[in-house]
Amino acid sequence: MKITISSGPAAGRTVEVDRELMLGRVLPADIVVDDPRVSGRHALLRPHGDAIQVEDIGSSNGTFVRGERITGPSVIAPGDEMRVGDTTLRVEGKTTTVADQEPTHWSLSVRTGPDAGMEQVLHEGSLVIGRDGAADMRLTDSRVSTNHVRITLRGQVATVTDLDSANGTLVDGLPVGDEVAIRSGAEIQVGETVIVATRGDAVATGPAPTVIGGTLPAEPVKAASAIGRARVIAGVVAFGAVVAVASVALNSGDEPLTPTEIVKKNRAATVMILSKVDGELNSMGSGFVVDAEKGLIVTNNHVATGGDLSVQPEAARVMQAAATIVAANPCEDLALIRVDDASLRAAVRAVTFSSSTYEQGDPVVALGYPGSAESGKEFGKDTMSATSGIVSKVAARYDVPLSGVPLLTSVIQHTAAVNPGNSGGPLFDDQGELIGVNTAIYSRGGQRAESESYAVSETRLKEKLELLKNGNAQYWLGLSLGETLRNGAGDPAGVAIAGVTPGSPADRAGIRPGVALVAIDRRTVFDSQSYCESVPADEGAQVTLTLQDVITQEQVDVQLAVGNG
DSSP: OEEEEEESTTTTOEEEOSSOEEEESSTTOSEEOOOTTSOSSOEEEEEETTEEEEEEOSOSSOEEETTEEOSSOEEEOTTOEEEETTEEEEEEOOOOOGGGTOOSOEEEEEEESTTTTOEEEEOSEEEEEESSTTSSEEOOOTTSOTTOEEEEEETTEEEEEEOSOSSOEEETTEEEOSOEEOOTTEEEEETTEEEEEEESSOOTTOOOOOOSSSOOOSSOOOOTTOOTTOEEEEEEEETTEEEEEEEEEOSSSOOOOOHHHHHHHHGGGEEEEEEEETTEEEEEEEEEEEETTTTEEEEOHHHHSSSEEEEEEGGGTTOOEEEEEEEEETTTTEEEEEEOOHHHHHHOOOOOBOOSOOOTTOEEEEEEOOOOTTTTSSTTOOOOEEEEEEEEEEEEEEOOTTSSSOOEEEEEEEOSOOOTTOTTOEEEOTTSOEEEEEEEEEEETTEEEEEEEEEEEHHHHHHHHHHHHTTOOTTOOSEEEEEEEEOTTSOEEEEEEEEEOTTSHHHHTTOOTTSEEEEETTEEOOSHHHHHHHSOSSTTOEEEEEEEOSSOEEEEEEEOOOOOO
């Protein structure tokens, strides 16, 4: 899908929305709009089926969709407009023609509940489902609210929005609130009622509905419209909870692997990465092989930066070999390292990147080396850990100032448990294919939020991987940043330099750990996000760092340089 700026300072520009993009007035926004009424970080745009989802991220003047200010994620279809500041953007996309042979309506069929058998045709526009006599589709289910849910059709895009109902709305077993796009064959559950939404006329052999308080039939009926890796999920539903009891893959013959099979498939691709300073272990993280023949391994920047590196493969734990940085990008928290040892290269194999589209609710497995009771006790004894979960959000952002993690705008939120040491490790789908790089966990008030793990998406990784392979090290100085430092008033005033990569631009400039980075080109720096907002992306650019120790402050000129590719 594409979006075109139809009015404002950047009128005429068209942008492909093929991943999560941030729109704002200044970098690091992906879509920079030189409009004084647009905030620095204004809104996020995400691909959403045949539409685009837009979300305001705390802008000062708001984001407007179809003339109304949005308060949560909103879906815009081809032909729709959104406004930020004085700039208007229009969604461009394929419109329906007779030649496309696509139906111009959707059918809603009630499959369970007291109104089973009821059908309703949804044409262009909106339809409200509820118990009120004024509802467009009136149900007698006592657990359905007066006005429960709105279903909207714009072009070929159908969306569902819960209307603050008492018992909530589920789509394919997952709760929804703000507007979400649905697929043909989606199950919409309101109260004890399951409604199947089908593009075009309803089919008698439609999807097997979610069973309320029951179990799947012995032979689940496969939807005639099922495509790719869609699933039918059977669930037992209670107030405020969804428990999945069965999942039947409806793919083209690719049966899902068990977590055990996924671990076996990728054991030889997963490695432990150790960082040492003056010969002493400084930190430990994870990584995965992307090219065994060349010894290339992907990890996080914060794992690779700050010391001398060595790699220990899970496939041969008695083996450990030195590694060097090919290139790193701290503002994506990605790094590519290389091992030259021929024996280690022969012991590992590369991951396979996912060739399928993953969806909210899909199972995932995370591999890596989190700290454990055995950690560091004896060389070769630390073993790989495996955890499993589901995709919580397909396209999320990680925007937590002072967390030590840069602003990440293309991440997968998932529930597989990860901990310090998992950083840089792989996240796999149910085919054992790579879908992400585990990067961050989220904490509230110093306490970890349960089941909130974040991984840089494989889509984002693939965008940056060729640059890294070519030695492109955007934003990289070779500094490992530590805790935020504060002044006497308690305000952020700098960030500790926790480590310096040997041979890096910072190392060549004589910078050593233990001092504070206060500013870059006179712009205050106090965490990874402010660092990325201050450092230019261009390799070879020169920046002036303001450093502070206990007594003195000095300025050091450093030239951003390519990696070791």
